[in-house]
Amino acid sequence: MKYLFAISALFFSYNSFSELMFAEMVDLKSGEDLGVIEIYQSKYGVVFTPHLQAAKIHQAGLNGFHVHEFGSCASKDGILGASAGGHFDPAKTKKHGFPWSDDNHLGDLPPLYSDAHGNMKTPVLAPRLKLSDLNGRSVMIHVGGDNHADHPHVSGGGGERLVCGVIKKK
Numbered sequence: 176m177k178y179l180f181a182i183s184a185l186f187f188s189y190n191s192f193s194e195l196m197f198a199e200m201v202d203l204k205s206g207e208d209l210g211v212i213e214i215y216q217s218k219y220g221v222v223f224t225p226h227l228q229a230a231k232i233h234q235a236g237l238n239g240f241h242v243h244e245f246g247s248c249a250s251k252d253g254i255l256g257a258s259a260g261g262h263f264d265p266a267k268t269k270k271h272g273f274p275w276s277d278d279n280h281l282g283d284l285p286p287l288y289s290d291a292h293g294n295m296k297t298p299v300l301a302p303r304l305k306l307s308d309l310n311g312r313s314v315m316i317h318v319g320g321d322n323h324a325d326h327p328h329v330s331g332g333g334g335e336r337l338v339c340g341v342i343k344k345k
């Protein structure tokens with residue numbers, strides 16, 4: 176609820192865009208609300224703007240960030256956030272890579288930057304995505320960075336699922 180005001184303010188600042196989406200992001204371990212990621216279509220692709228305060232995560236630096244296939248953040252088989260499925264991959268490439276290359280998961284995004292206080296505020300751009308791809312999917316933030324390859328570890332070497340939100344229409 177406390178983010179409603181921020182979302183409305185953002186909506187008005189971006190009102191030249193026909194559509195705005197957002198995800199309310201939850202710490203998968205504690206269930207705590209960490210803020211919103213606001214999502215809009217720019218001329219150059221989809222922009223994800225985080226407004227997150229994740230101090231309890233205590234990790235400055237980059238965190239892997241992806242669109243996952245399903246619009247659920249629930250646990251499954253004892254794994255936090257597993258109901259979100261894998262990285263969104265409509266072309267069935269089964270390959271992890273860069274947000275701007277053509278032969279990998281469409282859901283591969285640039286990582287989100289967190290400062291020493293757990294603030295995530297820096298927007299990222301996904302040039303291949305369209306807003307219409309995102310209805311009913313989720314966004315996931317992982318422990319640690321992302322090397323945008325499947326080597327030496329699959330899916331960019333990202334750690335466990337840390338923060339998740341279902342993408343919704345404003």
Ligand SMILES: [Cu+2]
Nearest residue numbers: 240241315317
């Ligand atoms: Cu992910």
Ligand SMILES: [Zn+2]
Nearest residue numbers: 262271280283
């Ligand atoms: Zn991927």
